[in-house]
Amino acid sequence: MRILVINGPNLNMLGQRETEHYGTDTLESIEQALTEKGKPLGCELVFFQSNHEGSIIDFIQDKTKGADGILINPGALTHYGYSLHDALVDSGLPIIEVHLSDIQAREEWRRTSVISDIVIKQISGLKTKSYLLGLEALVEHIRSQKKK
Ligand code: DQA
Numbered sequence: 001m002r003i004l005v006i007n008g009p010n011l012n013m014l015g016q017r018e019t020e021h022y023g024t025d026t027l028e029s030i031e032q033a034l035t036e037k038g039k040p041l042g043c044e045l046v047f048f049q050s051n052h053e054g055s056i057i058d059f060i061q062d063k064t065k066g067a068d069g070i071l072i073n074p075g076a077l078t079h080y081g082y083s084l085h086d087a088l089v090d091s092g093l094p095i096i097e098v099h100l101s102d103i104q105a106r107e108e109w110r111r112t113s114v115i116s117d118i119v120i121k122q123i124s125g126l127k128t129k130s131y132l133l134g135l136e137a138l139v140e141h142i143r144s145q146k147k148k
Helices: 027-041 053-063 075-079 082-091 128-147
Strands: 002-007 044-049 069-073 095-099 121-124
Touching (some): 002 027, 027 044, 053 082, 069 082, 095 128, 121 128
Parallel strands (some): 002 069, 095 121
């Protein structure tokens, strides 16, 4: 099973960036933890991070064929990325949205996710664990769909 793991703007700065909200793990260590988690689940993970919405859309368009699902932390694009929303819809893939911080418990503008209507689940506030639980839930969902 092939999963696209996408991180949006500023997530390349994890480890140094607002650690009270995002924790001290770097993006590299999160990706490493996901790789370990994915092995027994039979996952091939394809990682991508960009600070540019268009690059993320190009990646989704390029990699949709042959992929089974998307695990995404869109960063601030979560709150206004309508082009990203549309690219995710066009992929037709099952999607799980993850956030390190609890976006419901921060500034008012962070409470809205423009992709929440198209994802299977949003997992937020558990730092690195949001990604690990997200991967588990996505794999479970894909497997249950395949059985049908
Ligand atoms: C984030 C939350 C967003 O509001 C913020 O812009 C981020 C990270 C999170 O993982 O908690 O860049 O998606």
